[in-house]
Amino acid sequence: MTGQVRTVDGRVAGRRGQATRQKLLDCLSEMLSSSPYRDVKVIDVARKAGTSPATFYQYFPDVEGAVLEIAETMAAESASLAGLTAGRSWTGKAGWQTAQELVDGFMEFWRRNDAILRVVELGAAEGDKRFSKIRMKILNSVNSSLADSVADLQAKGRVDKDVNPAAIAGSLVVMLAGAASQQKGFSSWGVKQAELKPNLALLMYLGVTGRKPTK
Amino acid sequence: MTGQVRTVDGRVAGRRGQATRQKLLDCLSEMLSSSPYRDVKVIDVARKAGTSPATFYQYFPDVEGAVLEIAETMAAESASLAGLTAGRSWTGKAGWQTAQELVDGFMEFWRRNDAILRVVELGAAEGDKRFSKIRMKILNSVNSSLADSVADLQAKGRVDKDVNPAAIAGSLVVMLAGAASQQKGFSSWGVKQAELKPNLALLMYLGVTGRKPTK
DNA sequence: TCGGTAAGCTGACGGCATGACAGGACAAGT
DNA sequence: ACTTGTCCTGTCATGCCGTCAGCTTACCGA
Known part of the structure; x- marks a missing residue:
């Protein structure tokens, strides 16, 4: 490519x-x-790599340029997230399992790429289209799949007509991302990682299906 | 103070x-x-204010210090968010109204303080306690009130025993914050502001009460 | 083996931001 | 007018940015 x-x-x-x-x-x-x-700073990166700033500028226009590079690699790896939702059922016990595994996988991915994702979120929030695009790529795999699931259930009449599948899916994905990126914030609220996950899964299930899970 | x-x-x-x-x-x-x-850069801020960098350094240790100042003022103003949840009912039609008004007020607050909130989120995510504290202060008013509501409903047996009110409330608040800060992201998913809000409200209601709203 | 060529790296430099200081400008009271 | 304390800025040493010319290294064909 x-x-x-x-x-x-x-x-x-x-x-x-x-x-x-x-x-x-x-x-x-x-x-x-x-x-x-x-x-x-460029000079710190260069020093750490045992080279000189001039070398850095030979390969990247600036720090941001290099960050974009890293982010793109990560976005490529995010393809694995698609497996967490693709073709999964959202009904009954299987649905509860889907929700749990999605939360688990998503949080794990976010934690692994913690630092770079912070910068991507910032860039996207600041309106930089290059970062927005990368952010989209990462979230899209999960998001579109969720939206499809909601739309499916809606077509079968198990979800109200007036919900917007894309909006629901987007909101849920944003919730996952937010929870993952501010995990420390939850501990200040007296919520531990282990407690957080099932509650997130519950909200995911509720959001997608509109009803309580059968565990 | x-x-x-x-x-x-x-x-x-x-x-x-x-x-x-x-x-x-x-x-x-x-x-x-x-x-x-x-x-x-300090020099840009100073120029814009029609003064010199030296003046800036007389009042603030650095850019970050000044940002913290702004953030603290905003956090003080965030007290108004408490009114969106304090003493509101989460049952029946009144509950649906509560959800809508909360979403509305929250999004409005976030949009108004867009820029500074981005920086606060970044600082908090990077582990800076001063920013985390401010972030907490802003979210707490809504969060603790939501947690109380969930705990109430739980005590009345209308919500399952095994949900953690603080975790649910935190997740929902994080969802609101995420949705508010990446509003542009939603339009790329083909979701407009006006469509987003009711769907967020729906998720809020579902999350707090565990059942569908009666509109 | 020996150039030739392109890749790879860096020292050095002008430019700009940082952050500190001392001293001048200004307002208010005497 | 003089004093006092607040307020601002000129100036300076320091350090990072971003660029360039030029040196070194690796590869390759003859």
Whole structure:
């Protein structure tokens, strides 16, 4: 899909170049986890990678450019999220299981990509279309599948006519994302991870089906 | 509650000083709305306020410090959110009305304070306790009230024993916050503002009461 | 083996933001 | 007019940004 990897000035990157490039990305990832986004400086990333700032600018236009790169890789990996909802049933006990596994998988993915997702959320909220697009790509797999499920149930008359499947699905996905990204916030409310998950699953089930789960 | 306004080097600020200080805060607010957080520079804020960077540093330790100030003012104003839930009924038609008004008020508040809330969310997600505290203060008024409502219904046996009121309330509040902060994201999913709100209200009602609303 | 060529890296530099300080401008009271 | 304390800014050392020319390294064909 993407062509060859190229430097900013148009040269094609060879083995060594790609390795350096990757090392810079890895170090940037680490820095994002350990210090506030606003304070991540090119020079720190370069130092950490054992190279010079000039090298950084050979591969990326700026910090944001490199962040986008990382985010795109992650978005590609997010394809695995689709498996959490694709072709699953939302009725009866199987539905409850679906809800639980979705919550579990989603939270796990979010926690694994914690740092970079924070930046993506910020960029998207600030109206940057490149970040919005990536955010969409990640959430879409889950979202569209959920919307389909709601629409299905609606067609069968098991969900009210006046609900908007896309709106419901979007809201639920946003809830998952919010809960995942502010997990610490919940502990201040006296809610532990382990308690949070089943309650999220309950809300997912309720939202999709409009009725209480049979466990 | 807070004592006198003081400069960084300990002097008390007089009328004129407070005015300058406030102007700097206002300009910073504007800048946060118009450019990415990462790119907001002291020198730009100062120029916009018709003063010099040195003046800025007289009143605030850095950009983050000033942002915290703005956020705290906003948190104080968020007390108005408490009125959206305090003492409201969650049963029958009144409950549906409560849900709608809560969604409406919350979204409006969030939209009004869009820019600063983005930064607060980021700071909190990055683990900065000062931002987490402010975030808590804003969400708490709604959250604790919701949790109380759930606990009430639970005591009356109208909600299952095994739900955790705090977890449910927190998740719902997070959903509202997420939906409010990424309103543009929904339009990419083909969901308009006007359609989104009733669906959010539906999810709120479902979450709190565990059953469908009677409209 | 030996250039030739392109990839890869860095030192160095002008430019700009940061953050500190000392001193000048200003308002208010005497 | 003088004093006092508040308020603002010119200036400076420091450090990061982003670019360039030029050096080193790897690869390849003859």
